[in-house]
Amino acid sequence: MTSMPSESVHPSDPDDSRAGLARSSDLQPILAGIIAAFVGFAGVFTVILQGFIAVGATPAQAASGLLAICLVQGVLAMWMSWHHKMPISIAWSTPGSVLFAATGMLDGGFPVAVGAFIGAGLLIVAAGLVKPFGKLVSSIPPVLASAMLAGILLGLCLAPARAVADEPSLAIPVVLVWAIVGRLKRIWAVPAAVATAIVMIALHAPTDGLSTAHFMPDIAFVWPEFRATAMISLAVPLFIVTMAAQNLPGIAVMKLNGYEPPVSRIFVVSGLGSVVTAFFCGHTLNLAAITAALCAGPEAHPHPGRRWIASVSAGATYLVLGLGATTAAALITIAPPVLIQAATGLALFGAFGAALAGATAHAADRDAAMVTFVTAASGLSFFGVGAAFWGLVAGGAFMLLNRRWAR
Template sequence: MGRTVGLTQPIVAGIIASFVGFAGVFTVVLQGFLAVGATPAQAASGLLAICFAQGILSILLSWRYRIPLSIAWSTPGSVLFAATGIIEGGFPAAVGAFVLAGALIVAAGLIKPFGRLVSSIPTVLASAMLAGILLGLCLAPAKAVGLEPALAIPVVLAWAFVGRIRKIWAVPAAVVTAVALIIWTAPTGGWSIDHMTPDITFVWPVFTLQGLVSLAIPLFIVTMASQNLPGIAVMKANGYEPPVQIVFVSTGIASILAAPFGGHTINFAAITAAMCAGPDAHPDPARRWVAPVAGGLFYLVLGLGATLAAALLAVAPPVLIQAATGLALLGAFAGALAGAISVPAHRDAAMVTFVTAASGLSFFGIGAAFWGLIAGGAFMLLNRKWSR
């Protein structure tokens, strides 16, 4: 009996972590898929695929190593999609880029020099690139209030007031409010119960140079710098030594397998990892591995609702989705911006990366995120050479 009671805490913690992780940013994920050319059915299939991939891996890895290994989707990757838009070749080319990004993650786990090269990317530049990608999306709530105040203000108020009570529930409250308004404002017959059934679509990947440079490489970089490295840091801060290479290889392979069904990269969780690996999950560190197992099982349940989520999104007033998405990303933007300016000597290079990534410029079909990293890196090297 005592053992059952003792397991209640990590089970509840894992379920809450999964709910917060899903409800907080599922709109970001769906918007990202739609932005790179997916149909609503393909977007729903992609959300289902990554829910299942991260849920199964969270269960298997945590069970195998008896430590709280939480796996999540790459939210910065979805943001990158929204900023990049449709590339030549459409969604099949984007799926090809998802496969290539997964292969790069596998390589980071198998090839030690490659992993060290990835780790050598300056954190300030990776953070600045992510902040630049996020800027336009984080402006959306204010713009939505100006365009449709009757719809956007309730979402913002729900986020603000609930956040004062319990910050972790702020974004889910905004999403729930947005969903309620979507249902209320949806035209009669705009969506039906048929959307409750999961959509599974298969897309043959198409490999293009533009997909590699504009999507795969930036997706790999933001996933490693903004998800995997912080996730590893969270684990170590809570006294765990995660099997990094095993996780890289397994998440990379799972990402490759999920890609033809529309899914993109999965990786170490960061925010939800803190919920599952910390004392709130269980006072005894040896029992916290139960939390991501429970959370993984709940992700399988949440994934079955992906088609309904996509159906709601299809009939939603755009300003509602923009407001909810922007609010969900404010914390990530603040963290990225803080990381970008954390080293005074590199602030100029970071700002070059930030403004370039935020500018939306494109050369040779290659998006601003990549050029931001190149511009900031070149400026950093110039400063080092000049200071000698």
């Protein structure tokens, strides 16, 4: 292993007169951070909970996982942002939760999935500590990583249409609110759809579905079980989609806004945080992409040197939102399934569109990307290893064949 490289972590320093003006308007980044955390949580918490349940977690374990990742990502975001004085936003791996839904229950149940969560976290640590490994990860063709993610997302993004067909009276209001609010303010479209789904749950769920126990935060501990098949079918794809769909875009957003983030340090810290959360049913932590754009851009503060306050504010807000994880999980269990499916699918439309655009960006590699896409979407499984991994293998082999043939 090599030591972590020394990296520049600060944007250009302001002059003294601008610094004084910047400090006088710190309410702006505080509010920006609160909004970023609320949008990030409300938009995809259903995806997170559904993912945990898909790989075998009980509702209590799913709630514990959501609480754990909210608490740890909030603490890490606050500490990293304050220490480096830049908006370092930490988030959960939404593509990872989608992968869980596509993978389904592993042989051995949820403890085996927890072992895979730990494996993915350790791979992220290795990417930060071992330079050759980090370079190897970055050499994975982006078109194949995007195609794999698009294949994983496809089934979930079809859910709103299926929900409308099965239960139109429940699903159509959710879809209409998403469409109308999205035309007015796109960033609020998914939270508005989730809020509508919650209203529909309140109207149609049993009156005795919630008790006072559902409003109390709860943490569950799971001792992991490590199996080679789970490492190949879940840990490796989880690591790849987290790096390709979360960490790399998060780095790009920060650089676009003039920051040079401490990449290796972020990988090590978020990977270790992922390992800690796994013991409490949580999964992978990483750099945020959407939240990073909200906290690192000029909307957070006109001066780059004060935008770190937005990430600290977002982290603190996640600590508060995490306390509602048990209630959120309880709502999922009593809700009509079509409502959760519709809300989950709508929350992933943007990610699916971006992944599909990335997969088809280069005409020369489009065939290989489509092989990856259809294989990952097919749900096939060989030797206990799921479709996401085989999609990457099939697409990579096809790409290699094409390039060798061209030569």
